[in-house]
Amino acid sequence: MLAKLKTLGPGLLYAGAAIGVSHLVQSTKAGAQYGYVLIIAIILAHLFKYPFFAAGPRYAQHSGKSLVEGFAKIGKWAVLLLLVLTVTTMFTVQAAVTIVTAGLAQKLTGINLPPWQWSAILLALCFLILQVGKFNVLDQLMKVIMIVLSLSTILAFAFSFGVEKSFADEGMKIFTITEESDLAFLISFVGWMPAPLDIAIWHSIWSITNPNKSINKGNFDFNVGFYGTAILGICFLILGANTLYGTGMQIESSAGKFASQLVDIFTLSLGPWSYYIIVIAAFTTMFSTTLTCLDAMPRVMGRISGQLRFPSMVTARVWMIILVFGALIILGQFVESMGQMVKLATTISFLTAPLLAYLTYRLVSIEKHNFAIWNDTEKRLAQIGLILLLALSVLYIIQML
Numbered sequence: 219m220l221a222k223l224k225t226l227g228p229g230l231l232y233a234g235a236a237i238g239v240s241h242l243v244q245s246t247k248a249g250a251q252y253g254y255v256l257i258i259a260i261i262l263a264h265l266f267k268y269p270f271f272a273a274g275p276r277y278a279q280h281s282g283k284s285l286v287e288g289f290a291k292i293g294k295w296a297v298l299l300l301l302v303l304t305v306t307t308m309f310t311v312q313a314a315v316t317i318v319t320a321g322l323a324q325k326l327t328g329i330n331l332p333p334w335q336w337s338a339i340l341l342a343l344c345f346l347i348l349q350v351g352k353f354n355v356l357d358q359l360m361k362v363i364m365i366v367l368s369l370s371t372i373l374a375f376a377f378s379f380g381v382e383k384s385f386a387d388e389g390m391k392i393f394t395i396t397e398e399s400d401l402a403f404l405i406s407f408v409g410w411m412p413a414p415l416d417i418a419i420w421h422s423i424w425s426i427t428n429p430n431k432s433i434n435k436g437n438f439d440f441n442v443g444f445y446g447t448a449i450l451g452i453c454f455l456i457l458g459a460n461t462l463y464g465t466g467m468q469i470e471s472s473a474g475k476f477a478s479q480l481v482d483i484f485t486l487s488l489g490p491w492s493y494y495i496i497v498i499a500a501f502t503t504m505f506s507t508t509l510t511c512l513d514a515m516p517r518v519m520g521r522i523s524g525q526l527r528f529p530s531m532v533t534a535r536v537w538m539i540i541l542v543f544g545a546l547i548i549l550g551q552f553v554e555s556m557g558q559m560v561k562l563a564t565t566i567s568f569l570t571a572p573l574l575a576y577l578t579y580r581l582v583s584i585e586k587h588n589f590a591i592w593n594d595t596e597k598r599l600a601q602i603g604l605i606l607l608l609a610l611s612v613l614y615i616i617q618m619l
Contacts, residue, residue, distance in 0.1 A: 246455070250459065277585070284419065319504035340508060457483055
């Protein structure tokens with residue numbers, strides 16, 4: 219077992235990318251607003267997204283190629299569609315995770331700067347880390363970050379059941395899927411629970427970058443990351459429910475105020491002694507998400523550029539620079555609050571998910587004569603998941619019209 223734990227790599231990168239906004243912000247908010255009821259949404263999201271997430275590392279392990287090269291087998295149109303979907307989501311995804319990290323950086327350091335300035339500092343730091351250390355730095359950082367976060371979250375979850383709180387009449391909100399605001403929240407919640415479907419493509423690229431490429435290790439590596447994010451997602455939701463549900467308090471929409479509120483939730487459960495542990499754990503968690511997103515999306519765009527025969531100068535590094543400036547433009551010019559940014563990014567990711575799921579399903583069907591990516595049960599789950607993603611997207615669009 220210890221030998222297997224030492225080989226963990228892409229699975230922890232998956233966890234580092236997934237455990238961020240979806241857990242610290244959205245899961246906590248789900249518990250604070252609706253109590254325990256949306257635990258079922260976490261379970262179903264993991265269940266029906268599982269085949270699509272698993273397809274990334276499995277395809278890489280079997281073929282030695284990423285899902286980008288796999289989608290090219292479907293046809294050039296599939297790569298062009300992937301290009302559109304990635305460009306549509308990458309800037310909002312990076313902006314959303316960075317602005318949350320900025321709020322926690324402000325809380326950790328006590329230095330009050332506008333969110334976009336903190337975001338610029340953090341993105342510059344991430345860029346330097348990735349250029350100097352590349353995959354190895356990312357791989358080693360994640361092991362430490364995930365251990366600190368997991369232990370502190372599980373402890374806070376356990377102690378939160380003893381927290382005393384004052385109830386307000388208007389605080390006991392009941393989730394109703396036919397209510398527009400509740401459906402909108404569900405869409406944004408599920409959109410990044412445990413992560414956007416794009417992460418399967420990122421995982422496939424990390425898997426072929428990682429030197430430990432045996433199929434058995436790949437499955438173990440993926441399962442540790444996947445089930446770990448599910449458990450922590452439920453812990454964060456219960457933390458929000460145990461400390462805020464029924465009090466009438468709302469999750470703050472500004473990055474700085476949210477950071478303070480999140481730390482208060484943990485210290486209320488664990489005690490004042492845990493303050494610095496929680497601040498550091500929360501910041502490093504979001505920093506890891508910012509770092510992994512900045513690493514992954516330019517890699518995807520670099521491979522798409524190669525498949526579409528873009529000029530050789532359009533490398534992953536060039537896309538990384540474009541991503542940094544695009545995210546900062548969004549944060550500096552078009553976004554008024556962290557809450558607005560998170561809702562925008564998660565909703566866009568959810569609405570593009572059925573198309574990514576369809577591409578993955580097509581690829582698995584094409585490759586079934588060469589190697590099996592899914593067993594029969596996983597194939598049925600993928601079919602149901604695809605239908606559910608499409609149905610919820612259509613329902614959301616209809617209600618918004």
